[in-house]
Amino acid sequence: MANLNEREKQISRGFHVSAVMLLIVLALVMLATLFIYTTMRDMYRHDLQSTEYINRIEAEINNININILKLEGGFPDKQDYLQNVGNSFQIINEQEAKWEKLGTKVGFTTAKRADILAKRYNQAKLYIKAYDEKLLLMQSYMPKLATGEMTGKDMMAFYKDMLDFYTQEVSPIQSTATEMIKAVNDINQLIGEDRLTSVAYNHGIIQDIVILLIIVSEIAVEAMRRRTIRRQRELEVQAHEIQVAGERLEHSKEKMFDIALTNILTGMKNRYALENDLADRLETDQFNIGVFDLDNFRAINDTYGYEFGDEFLATIGEMLNAEYSNVAEIYNITGNEFCFIFHDDVPDSQAQRISDKIRITMTTPIEISGVVAQCGASGSIYHYLPNDSLNVSSLLIKMDTTLHNAKRNGGNMVYTVNSL
Amino acid sequence: MRKKNKRFFSMLMAGTMALSFLTATGCSKEEPRKVAVIPMSTSADYWKTLEKGARDACDELGIEMTFEGPNDETDIDSQIQYVEKAINNKVDAIVISPCDYELVSAVLDKAGNSGIKVVTVNSDASSDAVLSNVATDNDCSGAIVAREAMKYANKDNSVIAMGHLQGNVVCEARIAEFVTTIQDANTETAPKLLDTVYCQNDIDDAKKTALNLINSHPELSVIYTTNELSTIGACQAVEEKGLKDKVSIIGFDSSEKEISYLRSGILKAFIAQSPYNMGYLGVRYADKAIDDDTLPYYVDTGAFLVTPDNIDEQTTQLILYPDKF
Numbered sequence: 001m002a003n004l005n006e007r008e009k010q011i012s013r014g015f016h017v018s019a020v021m022l023l024i025v026l027a028l029v030m031l032a033t034l035f036i037y038t039t040m041r042d043m044y045r046h047d048l049q050s051t052e053y054i055n056r057i058e059a060e061i062n063n064i065n066i067n068i069l070k071l072e073g074g075f076p077d078k079q080d081y082l083q084n085v086g087n088s089f090q091i092i093n094e095q096e097a098k099w100e101k102l103g104t105k106v107g108f109t110t111a112k113r114a115d116i117l118a119k120r121y122n123q124a125k126l127y128i129k130a131y132d133e134k135l136l137l138m139q140s141y142m143p144k145l146a147t148g149e150m151t152g153k154d155m156m157a158f159y160k161d162m163l164d165f166y167t168q169e170v171s172p173i174q175s176t177a178t179e180m181i182k183a184v185n186d187i188n189q190l191i192g193e194d195r196l197t198s199v200a201y202n203h204g205i206i207q208d209i210v211i212l213l214i215i216v217s218e219i220a221v222e223a224m225r226r227r228t229i230r231r232q233r234e235l236e237v238q239a240h241e242i243q244v245a246g247e248r249l250e251h252s253k254e255k256m257f258d259i260a261l262t263n264i265l266t267g268m269k270n271r272y273a274l275e276n277d278l279a280d281r282l283e284t285d286q287f288n289i290g291v292f293d294l295d296n297f298r299a300i301n302d303t304y305g306y307e308f309g310d311e312f313l314a315t316i317g318e319m320l321n322a323e324y325s326n327v328a329e330i331y332n333i334t335g336n337e338f339c340f341i342f343h344d345d346v347p348d349s350q351a352q353r354i355s356d357k358i359r360i361t362m363t364t365p366i367e368i369s370g371v372v373a374q375c376g377a378s379g380s381i382y383h384y385l386p387n388d389s390l391n392v393s394s395l396l397i398k399m400d401t402t403l404h405n406a407k408r409n410g411g412n413m414v415y416t417v418n419s420l
Numbered sequence: 421m422r423k424k425n426k427r428f429f430s431m432l433m434a435g436t437m438a439l440s441f442l443t444a445t446g447c448s449k450e451e452p453r454k455v456a457v458i459p460m461s462t463s464a465d466y467w468k469t470l471e472k473g474a475r476d477a478c479d480e481l482g483i484e485m486t487f488e489g490p491n492d493e494t495d496i497d498s499q500i501q502y503v504e505k506a507i508n509n510k511v512d513a514i515v516i517s518p519c520d521y522e523l524v525s526a527v528l529d530k531a532g533n534s535g536i537k538v539v540t541v542n543s544d545a546s547s548d549a550v551l552s553n554v555a556t557d558n559d560c561s562g563a564i565v566a567r568e569a570m571k572y573a574n575k576d577n578s579v580i581a582m583g584h585l586q587g588n589v590v591c592e593a594r595i596a597e598f599v600t601t602i603q604d605a606n607t608e609t610a611p612k613l614l615d616t617v618y619c620q621n622d623i624d625d626a627k628k629t630a631l632n633l634i635n636s637h638p639e640l641s642v643i644y645t646t647n648e649l650s651t652i653g654a655c656q657a658v659e660e661k662g663l664k665d666k667v668s669i670i671g672f673d674s675s676e677k678e679i680s681y682l683r684s685g686i687l688k689a690f691i692a693q694s695p696y697n698m699g700y701l702g703v704r705y706a707d708k709a710i711d712d713d714t715l716p717y718y719v720d721t722g723a724f725l726v727t728p729d730n731i732d733e734q735t736t737q738l739i740l741y742p743d744k745f
Contacts, residue, residue: 172560
């Protein structure tokens, strides 16, 4: 039984542990999902801003170039163009500051990619600076442009010089700066793609964990189920065994009881059975009871031996049973003494008559193994009324006393207890 | 029994889903693009810098790169073999610095016909397969040098160009605009232009030629040399004569030796190209070509005049040592 409790405890502990584990893992999965979501959101914002700043820088470089080309082409409003160039560089500086503040490292970026991005950005920035410096050198041409004093051939030569300087020294730097800043954007985009892949990968892993968890818990539940069923079957088997054992015990108890209440020789109920049957009736019932005894039965034992005597008694018992069991309950209370409790439907007068018949039956000559023997018989009959006796013993003493009176007065008679 | 089956199928389904997720997350990578970068030679620092640029671009774009080429810049046959190899390897694009404008064209045509995108860097080829050329504009270099040369010479002086190899396309291109610019300059202030001389792309020959020029032209104030070896030879001549204040060398390319001559004042300036940017932009354009984007036919990566005044500036350092940034 202790073993069983231990096992039940084990099973319930198993359920608790798996429930707690499940909760923990679910919580972790939720946290991980939340983490991925927030990181993705930050990444998205970061990439959006980064792209915005870089695009603006690229646009401003183009803007500067357009203004410079207008200057080269001798368009009017030269100061406006210069002003525009200055403004554009101002904007570029602002965008650069914003970009640098944004930083390159946000979730799901490999350090290598971040380094590559930082390197390319740095080079792009330096080329933009170089472009600015070259344009400052170009401004040495500006005062002459501003005065507008030149004419004809001088003017032509001046513009040619300025154009040469632009194409030979400024333009390559401008195009390199543009290419570099485009490259920064490309890397940004690749990082974005990297991140998406990475997010998908991480998400996939979490999914895998969840699925594995489901499988494991399925298996665990299945194992628990089988274990519980097995346990239940064991219990059923045990209960059945207990029931069988109980039945057997009951059976042997009954048997023992039967044995205790039966006269071994005649197979009839004995004195204990009489006491058992009668005890409860003494206070409440009225009934007719008769006690009969073979007269001088000892002579038969002495003459033919105990075996013969036993056989003789058994035969008498059988006869009594055969003839009177329908009118009375018959007990073989001692060796040759029989007690009859008449059924309630047998009237008093009839009981009296039946008593005589019983006495006569008991005196029937009996043949055993070729030897015929006969004994006289006496009896006492008593019409019992409620509370006549305190117990069965005192009742029997009354009956026996009357019986012995009958024997003393010659035997072969039935005396009535009341008649005394 | 039915219940058992149901359970079994739910497990089976879960297992299949798990597997599909694992495969979906594990097998989503595409084949990387393959680009063959073929320089004129793999030995000089110049080409190693070009390789760095190409490598950086490949790293940024996730491209698989090979960098193979002849040992000698004149080994055209060997370079053609490398192009053949790239075609056989079914690369997506070839970035090449052709050893010869005409002789490498046939094999580049073949590459183009096999669907391989071709971008030339540093030098060009006549092939129609070339989608874009990323290089220093040699005309511009000559003009820039001419402008600088006139700072060291007046009408009483003379200037001269010493080409590294007569008839070489690059050499002649570098000289042509120098000559034109000096000739077109204001006749009142411009120095006299002497006839171009050549050395045999050899330091000793360059030194000898320079010494001859110095000896025979006492009014000579500027020698323009068109590559690294001719520049070093000319510097050795001026150093030997101790005439660094009288004869100014303006050279080409940016080797460590030249940089030290610049710092010692013998070399007044040199034109630095940007092999890093050539490699870098060459690969980027090749990548765009694979996407069938339209490319500029020609990109000038610039000729940067490096002088003792600007050599320590950040932007000059960026050109000379791109790897530091």
